[in-house]
Amino acid sequence: MEKTLNVQGMTCGHCKMAVEGALKNLDGVSTAEVDLEAGKVSVTFNESKVNVEAMKEAIEDQGYDVEA
Ligand SMILES: [Cu+2]
Numbered sequence: 001m002e003k004t005l006n007v008q009g010m011t012c013g014h015c016k017m018a019v020e021g022a023l024k025n026l027d028g029v030s031t032a033e034v035d036l037e038a039g040k041v042s043v044t045f046n047e048s049k050v051n052v053e054a055m056k057e058a059i060e061d062q063g064y065d066v067e068a
Pocket of ligand 1: 010011013015016
């Protein structure tokens, strides 16, 4: 399944790497792609292994805010 999350506060390549890395570290996430200009991250994941709440937490642990 694929989902796009809105993430506040990503400004540069480091932010992109931090968010993508945190998501890819989760078991069940296969791809994570940040669009810095749009402030979004598209995630492809196995919904039987990981949920949106876990992905939000992983992003928030990196210091960014997630909405919806
Ligand atoms: Cu940055």
